[in-house]
Amino acid sequence: MAFGLSSIFVITIFAISLTNLAPVSLVLARKPCRFHAIFNFGDSNSDTGGLSAAFGQAPPPNGFSYFGAPAGRYTDGRLLIDFIAESLGLPYLSAFLDSVGTNFSHGANFATAGSTIRPQNTTLQQSGFSPISLNVQFYEFNDFHARTQVVRKRGGVFEILMPKKEHFSNALYTFDIGQNDLTAGYFSNMSTDEVKAYVPDVLNQFQTIIQYIYNQGGRYFWIHNTGPVGCLPYVMERIPVLAGQIDDYGCASPFNEVAQFFNRGLKKIVEQLRKNLPHAAITYVDVYSVKYSLISQGSKQGFKHPLRTCCGHGGKYNYNKNLGCGAKVNKHGKEVLVGAPCKDPWTYVNWDGVHFTEAANKYIFERIVNGSLSDPPTPLNMACYRN
Numbered sequence: 001m002a003f004g005l006s007s008i009f010v011i012t013i014f015a016i017s018l019t020n021l022a023p024v025s026l027v028l029a030r031k032p033c034r035f036h037a038i039f040n041f042g043d044s045n046s047d048t049g050g051l052s053a054a055f056g057q058a059p060p061p062n063g064f065s066y067f068g069a070p071a072g073r074y075t076d077g078r079l080l081i082d083f084i085a086e087s088l089g090l091p092y093l094s095a096f097l098d099s100v101g102t103n104f105s106h107g108a109n110f111a112t113a114g115s116t117i118r119p120q121n122t123t124l125q126q127s128g129f130s131p132i133s134l135n136v137q138f139y140e141f142n143d144f145h146a147r148t149q150v151v152r153k154r155g156g157v158f159e160i161l162m163p164k165k166e167h168f169s170n171a172l173y174t175f176d177i178g179q180n181d182l183t184a185g186y187f188s189n190m191s192t193d194e195v196k197a198y199v200p201d202v203l204n205q206f207q208t209i210i211q212y213i214y215n216q217g218g219r220y221f222w223i224h225n226t227g228p229v230g231c232l233p234y235v236m237e238r239i240p241v242l243a244g245q246i247d248d249y250g251c252a253s254p255f256n257e258v259a260q261f262f263n264r265g266l267k268k269i270v271e272q273l274r275k276n277l278p279h280a281a282i283t284y285v286d287v288y289s290v291k292y293s294l295i296s297q298g299s300k301q302g303f304k305h306p307l308r309t310c311c312g313h314g315g316k317y318n319y320n321k322n323l324g325c326g327a328k329v330n331k332h333g334k335e336v337l338v339g340a341p342c343k344d345p346w347t348y349v350n351w352d353g354v355h356f357t358e359a360a361n362k363y364i365f366e367r368i369v370n371g372s373l374s375d376p377p378t379p380l381n382m383a384c385y386r387n
Contacts, residue, residue, distance in 0.1 A: 013014050042115065042177040046080060047113045052072040058074050074354070076345050077283075087381070112137075192254050202260075223283065225287045225288050229258075230252035231250075238321065256292075284374060295354075306349050
């Protein structure tokens with residue numbers, strides 16, 4: 001395999017001969033990391049069944065492209081976290097909240113759709129945002145960490161389905177969260193300046209959670225920044241902007257500028273965490289850039305519909321917040337599906353107005369896995385090395 005700058009190191013030795021003493025540089029390849037588990041924290045971009053377990057399954061046609069049925073994911077197939085698990089040779093992550101058919105021997109997923117970093121003072125029904133914010137996800141992890149080791153001692157199937165103690169220290173801890181913190185502000189009628197004003201507090205809370213996990217033995221962190229929310233139909237339909245605020249590719253610039261503001265702050269937090277946590281290897285992954293490239297240049301990669309929703313109903317973007325993907329209406333005493341999926345989801349970037357299609361997720365993964373969009377430029381399979 002090819003190794004990047006982060007996957008090699010150089011040592012100098014002295015080659016001794018009868019006539020001279022000369023330094024010789026040898027380049028030795030580092031071995032790829034062996035992560036025995038993944039523990040994921042986030043929102044719907046990486047939820048593999050958490051919200052579905054707590055509030056009802058993501059309805060059909062979610063999951064139909066890959067799983068053939070709903071699989072707890074708000075897309076037609078696999079998410080970035082699924083491709084990450086595949087790449088590391090691990091099974092897909094079971095949601096912590098799912099009690100049916102779960103296997104936690106290789107990690108657990110604490111993400112739920114609608115989650116934020118900062119707790120929201122509303123209910124899911126009122127706002128659409130999950131009560132399982134990042135601090136709650138940490139509480140779940142904290143409890144999971146302790147209880148699994150007690151349960152494993154029962155032996156038998158309990159020992160098989162629970163992670164080993166050492167897996168917590170050699171696991172990869174993945175994070176994809178923050179998008180909903182920004183949209184929550186806008187949906188509460190805040191101005192861009194007001195949303196920006198609370199971003200530092202959001203990021204401080206994120207930093208605290210990373211430190212907590214480090215204190216429990218976590219050492220390897222893979223952190224995604226947030227994507228271009230101004231390119232998502234559910235944002236553009238709900239919060240109108242002036243014509244002059246629409247960029248060349250149809251996205252709402254003010255919302256993308258806030259996302260970039262968040263990302264600059266997140267990167268600084270990561271840099272500070274590297275100083276504070278001397279034994280941690282922390283990789284910051286710029287998913288914003290590759291997601292925006294899907295909108296701006298996706299047609300070159302076979303994505304014919306950069307902004308239009310695959311699964312939805314009506315409107316400029318085939319999106320209606322009241323009649324979403326899978327929605328049915330009663331016509332003449334019969335239920336009729338109006339939130340139907342497109343026939344060619346692999347040509348769409350957006351699945352349901354909020355989330356990306358499996359094809360888009362695969363595209364993103366293939367561009368972040370080699371580390372070219374990471375800081376430091378660390379491939380996924382080398383994320384256990386501190387630079």
